[in-house]
Amino acid sequence: MKYLVVVGDGMADYPIKELGGKTPLQVANTPNMDEVAARGVSGTLKTIPEEMGAGSDVANLSILGYDPRKYYTGRGPLEAASIGVKMGSKDIAFRCNLITEKDGKLADYCADHISTEEAKKLIDTLNESYSEIGEFYAGVSYRHLFLLREADEDLICTPPHDVIGGTISDHLIKPRDNPIAEKLNDMILDSKNILSKHPINIEREEKGKNPANMIWLWGQGKRPQMETLFQKYGVKGAIVSAVDLIKGIGVYAGMSVINVPGATGYYDTNYEGKADYALKALEDHDYVYVHVEAIDEAAHAGDLEMKIKTIEDFDRRLLGRVLDKLEGEYKIAVLPDHFTPIKVRTHIKTPVPFSIYSSINEKDSVTEFNEIAAKSGRAGSLVGEEFMKLLLKKRP
Ligand SMILES: [Zn+2]
Known part of the structure; x- marks a missing residue:
């Protein structure tokens, strides 16, 4: 049968x-x-x-x-498996969106559907900048992956499409006093400095497209x-x-x-x-x-x-x-x-x-x-x- x-x-x-x-x-x-x-x-x-x-x-x-x-x-570990990323039992995989931040608010959860090719270059830069913290893996368009090794923590993240127009500092990873959340939140906020001056984003802004000027981590979980x-x-x-x-x-x-x-x-x-x-x-x-x-x-x-x-x-x-x-x-x-x-x-x-x-x-x-x-x-x-x-x- x-x-x-x-x-x-x-x-x-x-x-x-x-x-x-x-x-x-x-x-x-x-x-x-x-x-x-x-x-x-x-x-x-x-x-x-x-x-x-x-x-x-x-x-x-x-x-x-x-x-x-x-x-x-969580969705992170499922997406990790799909792109062939091997996870240890204590690793946490997050979905990493490339988003558009404007005036402290989350303006666009998908950075105008940035192309995969452009996104790949931004992800490479993120990997160079934050190799001490974790690993970024490029996916398709605005959808990527962030892997935190050996981090057995319960974190609360908010999907970016639920924050559209909202103030970013109100929706960062919680609990805010958790050291891992703190480290990741610092990275999220700092990513604006790195991404907004990237040639890819300068070019996007010149063309009137939303820049992918920040990352957003969510959908996290351990390996099922x-x-x-x-x-x-x-x-x-x-x-x-x-x-x-x-x-x-x-x-x-x-x-x-x-x-x-x-x-x-x-x-x-x-x-x-x-x-x-x-x-x-x-x-x-x-x-x-x-x-x-x-x-x-x-x-x-x-x-x-x-x-x-x-x-x-x-x-x-x-x-x-x-x-x-x-x-x-x-x-x-x-x-x-x-x-x-x-x-x-x-x-x-x-x-x-x-x-x-x-x-x-x-x-x-x-x-x-x-x-x-x-x-x-x-x-x-x-x-x-x-x-x-x-x-x-x-x-x-
Ligand atoms: Zn469905």
């Missing part, structure tokens, strides 16, 4: 007035998701525990069958202690995603992380490529997880038309292509990781709809895939790891 899980990030939504009280999933033309629902069993899944933040990392851990309350330690997917569930897994966080989960879960050319995590992603690489991976893996970020991006942007378009692209160009070519005994599941309603433009903890089609098992009465239909599915309301257990069960 082969298993394929296809995740449309942030796909679920609320009924929308402009859509006649329907959700984007109800309105979008999605014959392939509907087919999975019509031929399989549906239900709802609580992917985000009440006490945790509604991050994609947390939600995807749940879908993969890892209770985030037990396994989630995860059993591999094979140890936990007895399946050999592969993961297809353009997003570092999701790929990092795959690394810790001992899955093959498959990079698809042209997979961007954005509207222009290579849907067909993802389908083809997933099918290829199924030849020598039991379980393949395919994640598409584009839909969530449209939802964060509050772009209803684009949300519907990316849902339709996901359905036709990825899922449809996979369904056309799948053969033998298999199960395929389709679901979002969480709600990202257009109206609120952020992640919401409401349980998500899912459908699982099995080539050998019976179906329920649900005939289409969306938030409302799934509630009457035979699988009922599942929580966290129960989804993976249902998927792998011989007879759901």
